[in-house]
Amino acid sequence: MNKKIVPFTEKQIRNIIAEYPTPFHIYDEMAIIDNVRKLISAFAWAPGFKEYFAVKATPNPYIMKLLKAEGVGADCSSMAELALCEKVGIQGHDIVFSSNDTPYEEYKKAMELGALINLDDISMIEYLEKFGPLPDWICVRYNPGPLMKEGNDIIGKPEEAKYGMTRDQIFEAFRILRDKGVKHFGLHTMVVSNELDPNGLINTAKMMFELAVDVQKNVGINIEFLDFGGGIGLPYKPEQSFVDYNFLSNGIRNYYEEIMEPAGLGNIRMSFECGRAITGPYGYLVTTAIHHKHIWKEYIGVDACMANLMRPGMYGAYHHITVMGKENVPKDHLYDVAGSLCENCDKFAIDRPLPEINDGDVIVIHDAGAHGHSMGFNYNGKLRSAELLLHEDGSVTRIRRAETLDDLFATLDFSNL
Numbered sequence: 001m002n003k004k005i006v007p008f009t010e011k012q013i014r015n016i017i018a019e020y021p022t023p024f025h026i027y028d029e030m031a032i033i034d035n036v037r038k039l040i041s042a043f044a045w046a047p048g049f050k051e052y053f054a055v056k057a058t059p060n061p062y063i064m065k066l067l068k069a070e071g072v073g074a075d076c077s078s079m080a081e082l083a084l085c086e087k088v089g090i091q092g093h094d095i096v097f098s099s100n101d102t103p104y105e106e107y108k109k110a111m112e113l114g115a116l117i118n119l120d121d122i123s124m125i126e127y128l129e130k131f132g133p134l135p136d137w138i139c140v141r142y143n144p145g146p147l148m149k150e151g152n153d154i155i156g157k158p159e160e161a162k163y164g165m166t167r168d169q170i171f172e173a174f175r176i177l178r179d180k181g182v183k184h185f186g187l188h189t190m191v192v193s194n195e196l197d198p199n200g201l202i203n204t205a206k207m208m209f210e211l212a213v214d215v216q217k218n219v220g221i222n223i224e225f226l227d228f229g230g231g232i233g234l235p236y237k238p239e240q241s242f243v244d245y246n247f248l249s250n251g252i253r254n255y256y257e258e259i260m261e262p263a264g265l266g267n268i269r270m271s272f273e274c275g276r277a278i279t280g281p282y283g284y285l286v287t288t289a290i291h292h293k294h295i296w297k298e299y300i301g302v303d304a305c306m307a308n309l310m311r312p313g314m315y316g317a318y319h320h321i322t323v324m325g326k327e328n329v330p331k332d333h334l335y336d337v338a339g340s341l342c343e344n345c346d347k348f349a350i351d352r353p354l355p356e357i358n359d360g361d362v363i364v365i366h367d368a369g370a371h372g373h374s375m376g377f378n379y380n381g382k383l384r385s386a387e388l389l390l391h392e393d394g395s396v397t398r399i400r401r402a403e404t405l406d407d408l409f410a411t412l413d414f415s416n417l
C-alpha cells in the first residue's frame with residue numbers, strides 16, 4: 001500500500017497555476033532528497049557505494065545538481081546527457097557512460113570528462129582502438145540471456161534484449177582488455193526494469209557476484225567495480241508498496257559476504273543506476289480539465305496529452321490521478337481521461353473511477369517524475385511543457401520554461417518559401 005497524496009493543497013496549486021499555466025511537471029525537492037538519502041544510507045556498509053542517477057529519467061540540470069549535492073553521480077548514454085553533466089560539473093568517475101550502439105564522438109566526450117566507460121559489446125574494444133587509446137578503466141556489460149530464468153515486463157527476456165555481452169564474451173573481453181594493458185575493470189548489467197520485488201534485484205546482484213568470482217578464476221583479474229544498473233520499481237498503483245531499501249541492501253549484503261569476501265573481492269565498489277526510483281514518485285503532471293464529452297463512454301479532456309507523459313499511452317501503464325479538492329468525494333464516475341492528440345491511445349486513464357469532474361478542475365497525474373517529461377515529443381506540433389521545482393517552504397522555481405511555437409519551428413527555414 002502507498003498513499004497517493006500530493007505535496008500541495010488545491011489553493012497552493014491554483015496559485016502556482018496563476019503564474020505558470022498548466023500543463024506542467026512539478027517536482028518535490030525535499031522528497032527527492034529524502035529518498036536518495038535513504039537509498040544511500042541503506043548501503044552505508046558497502047565500500048564506496050554510489051548511485052548514478054540515470055539522467056534520461058529527468059534530464060534537468062537543477063535535478064542533477066541537487067542530486068550531486070547528495071553525492072549522486074550520473075549514468076549517461078548520449079551526447080546530450082554528457083553535455084548536461086559537463087554543465088552541472090559532474091565529471092570523472094562520478095559519470096558512468098552506459099551506452100549502446102555508440103558513435104565514437106560520444107565515447108570521446110565521455111573519456112574527455114573522465115567518465116567510466118561501460119562497453120555494451122566486445123566489438124567496441126576494436127572500435128575504440130581504431131580512433132584512439134583505451135582508457136585505464138573499463139567496464140563491460142553482461143547479458144545473461146537464457147542463463148537467467150525470469151524475465152521482466154519492460155526489458156523482457158534477457159536473450160531478447162539488445163544490450164550487453166554473453167558470458168563467454170565477457171571472459172574474452174576481459175582477456176583482451178588485460179592484454180592491451182587496461183588496468184581496472186568493472187562489470188555491469190541491467191536485467192530488470194520497474195521491479196518491485198526486491199528479490200529480483202537481489203538475485204541480479206548474486207548473479208554478478210558469481211560472475212565476478214568466475215572472472216577471477218578464468219581470467220585472473222579482480223573486478224573493482226560492480227554496477228547493477230537501474231530497475232528499482234515504483235508502486236504506480238496505490239495497492240502496491242515501495243521497494244524496501246534496507247531489505248534490498250541486506251539481501252545483497254548476505255550474498256556479498258557469502259560470495260565476494262571469501263574470494264578476496266570484499267573491497268569491490270558497488271553501484272546502482274536508478275532513475276525511476278529516485279525522482280519518479282516525487283514528480284507530478286498537473287493539468288486542467290477543459291472539456292467533458294459523453295458518447296459511448298464518458299470522457300474528460302485535459303490540457304496535457306501523451307506528449308507530456310507517454311507511459312499510459314505507450315505501455316498501458318497505470319498512473320494514479322487526484323482531482324484537486326475532491327480527494328474525499330466518492331469515486332462514482334467512470335471516466336476516460338484523454339489528451340488532444342489525433343491518436344486514440346492518447347489517454348491517461350481508461351474506465352477510471354473518479355469523483356465527478358467539472359471543467360476547470362485541476363487534475364494531478366502521479367508518478368510522473370521520471371520517464372515523464374523526458375519521454376515527451378512534439379507529435380501534432382504539441383509543445384513540451386514547463387518543469388517546476390517545489391521547495392520545502394512552498395515556493396517554486398521554474399527549472400524549464402514551456403516551449404513556444406518559435407522553439408518548435410526553430411529548425412525550419414521560412415525565408416525561402
Ligand SMILES: *Cc1c(COP(=O)(O)O)cnc(C)c1O
Nearest residue numbers: 054098230231232273274275276
Ligand atoms: C534506463 C536505464 C537506467 C535507469 O532505469 P530506471 O528504470 O529508471 O531505474 C539505468 N541504466 C541503464 C543502462 C538504462 O538504460
